Amino acid sequence: MDYPGNLFVVSAPSGAGKSSLVNALMELDSHVQPSVSHTTRAPRGQEKHGREYYFVSQPEFDAMIASNAFVEWAQVHGNCYGTSRRAIEERMAQGADVVLEIDFQGALQIKQVFANAVLVFILPPSWEELRSRLERRGEDTEDVIEKRLTNAAQEMAQACKFDFVIINEVFERALFDLKSIVHAQRLKYAAQRCSRSDTFASLGIC
Numbered sequence: 001m002d003y004p005g006n007l008f009v010v011s012a013p014s015g016a017g018k019s020s021l022v023n024a025l026m027e028l029d030s031h032v033q034p035s036v037s038h039t040t041r042a043p044r045g046q047e048k049h050g051r052e053y054y055f056v057s058q059p060e061f062d063a064m065i066a067s068n069a070f071v072e073w074a075q076v077h078g079n080c081y082g083t084s085r086r087a088i089e090e091r092m093a094q095g096a097d098v099v100l101e102i103d104f105q106g107a108l109q110i111k112q113v114f115a116n117a118v119l120v121f122i123l124p125p126s127w128e129e130l131r132s133r134l135e136r137r138g139e140d141t142e143d144v145i146e147k148r149l150t151n152a153a154q155e156m157a158q159a160c161k162f163d164f165v166i167i168n169e170v171f172e173r174a175l176f177d178l179k180s181i182v183h184a185q186r187l188k189y190a191a192q193r194c195s196r197s198d199t200f201a202s203l204g205i206c
């Protein structure tokens with residue numbers, strides 16, 4: 001019997017390091033698969049349609065809302081972002097662990113639909129470091145950086161609603177913490193599977 005995969009949600013203010021951590025996790029663990037969101041934001045830097053995001057127009061995005069194609073969507077920093085239902089349900093049904101990198105609004109919507117979803121919030125070690133990472137990343141204009149820093153206060157205030165909070169100060173430590181959360185969730189369900197008494201009975205053991 002195939003067992004559905006786990007669902008993890010990673011949220012953070014822009015610049016806190018969520019993309020870096022999720023990408024590093026997926027390089028270490030092939031069982032973890034990303035969910036590629038749809039967005040009306042324009043591509044940044046080397047971003048590619050279908051890799052970081054499906055970049056769509058506002059009318060296309062609105063049509064997906066109208067056809068109930070999103071399991072969650074939200075307006076973030078003036079752009080629309082959404083997770084397609086199909087993107088995650090197919091992968092989870094195949095037993096993959098799916099990671100959503102979405103904002104706190106989407107995370108709380110996901111928890112309503114998937115009660116077992118594990119919500120993880122990534123915090124920067126300080127405001128100064130958050131600003132410095134956005135500036136060093138060099139992918140946003142000064143105006144966009146200011147808007148994202150302004151929004152960060154409201155976003156970080158939501159951290160207490162998440163199952164886990166990771167302070168991304170030393171990258172390797174934060175990655176270890178994220179890996180530990182994923183492994184702990186797997187163990188939790190593996191233990192439940194191992195305790196399937198019907199299997200024990202059919203094998204005639206204990």
Ligand SMILES: Nc1nc2c(ncn2[C@@H]2O[C@H](COP(=O)(O)OP(=O)(O)O)[C@@H](O)[C@H]2O)c(=O)[nH]1
Binds near residue numbers: 081083102103
């Ligand atoms: N609700 C929701 N938020 C999303 C989705 N995809 C990305 N986001 C969030 O939108 C915000 C902006 O993402 P992005 O433009 O890639 O900027 P970044 O945070 O600097 O990487 C971040 O908080 C993302 O987590 C989605 O499908 N749904």
Ligand SMILES: Nc1ncnc2c1ncn2[C@@H]1O[C@H](COP(=O)(O)OP(=O)(O)O)[C@@H](O)[C@H]1O
Binds near residue numbers: 013014020021172174
């Ligand atoms: N622990 C860390 N220490 C220093 N720089 C970091 C750390 N984590 C991420 N960064 C850098 O900060 C910038 C923002 O990281 P990113 O993953 O794009 O954040 P987000 O996806 O949350 O917007 C990137 O240049 C990344 O390399």
